[in-house]
């Protein structure tokens with residue numbers, strides 16, 4: 001049986017209407033190198049979204065390849081439940097050294113969703129164990145259009161109706177604030193402040209909302225408001241962490257230390273599934289007690305802190321240091337801004353939103369059934385670039401390691417694809 005036929009017969013793809021999928025010839029990625037993906041037909045594509053926002057240093061980086069192979073020769077998997085292992089310890093230390101001050105403990109899991117679930121459960125349990133008035137802190141505040149993952153807890157604090165509204169009856173009730181509007185959050189906390197366990201935000205940029213940018217100073221305001229009301233702050237840096245905004249962590253831009261920092265996507269540079277929830281010592285101490293008090297955090301995934309994944313993450317941090325990734329990124333961010341100027345001027349582009357190496361190109365109001373974002377993706381594929389839209393927002397998230405030439409080519413391809421897709425739509429529909 002043909003591979004395409006088998007795909008159509010046996011697979012169910014994420015975030016995909018399978019009925020449309022069955023009519024398309026799937027692109028099968030066979031291998032990759034640096035910024036490029038190669039399909040089974042031998043065609044080459046520039047990876048314009050870092051394989052869903054993960055491959056920080058590009059594909060098949062020799063340092064990370066070697067680190068994973070060497071770990072494979074030691075042990076591929078062991079457990080963190082009752083045992084420990086060197087790469088998990090070393091990675092925890094290095095994450096704490098890099099993270100905003102005040103974060104002192106690392107709890108591993110395996111996806112962005114679980115990193116967030118863990119922060120929610122820790123915050124909740126923390127207040128319950130404080131007892132008294134504090135035990136009334138049972139609710140969470142998140143932002144409209146927020147995305148924190150697809151598990152039920154993460155969906156409860158999600159604000160994207162398209163993804164989340166159908167599950168409402170299943171979810172816990174969350175207070176929603178207007179993104180980027182500190183006054184709105186202040187109003188909410190003035191009324192509900194003493195019921196709130198934690199405020200959850202994606203710092204600076206709401207990725208899945210379509211690269212929604214918060215105004216400068218907003219994150220700082222959120223931290224101050226949390227402090228004023230004695231509320232914990234959970235920063236979900238699953239998308240923005242590991243250099244995406246031009247700093248290692250987005251919180252650094254505003255000198256903010258959250259009580260919890262959620263990391264995933266870029267943590268292993270796209271090699272293996274791993275996530276980390278960093279917590280402050282105050283939170284950690286809230287779980288200490290005698291064995292028979294049962295104050296432990298009763299949570300742990302089977303593959304938590306997998307050694308191969310930790311080895312990849314450690315090697316990625318080595319690459320950040322050795323290649324001075326963040327320093328060398330700065331001129332590329334400036335170039336990216338420059339390259340996007342003519343894209344913003346295209347007649348069918350409503351807005352281009354960019355922060356560091358995250359960009360959303362919002363197309364001007366096309367009817368839903370035209371699937372204009374998808375059409376742009378298909379045009380880009382023809383021209384040798386892989387991008388993926390969020391509705392009618394075309395997302396660009398190049399690897400931080402991309403060269404100036406590749407970046408130029410990527411943006412040119414996307415611009416040409418927008419022009420081609422929208423021109424086609426302007427024509428009367430063929431029968």
Ligand SMILES: *Cc1c(COP(=O)(O)O)cnc(C)c1O
Nearest residue numbers: 111112113147148149207238239
């Ligand atoms: C992708 C993402 C998640 C979910 O991560 P998964 O690994 O897909 O579970 C959570 N939060 C943010 C901000 C994300 O971008």
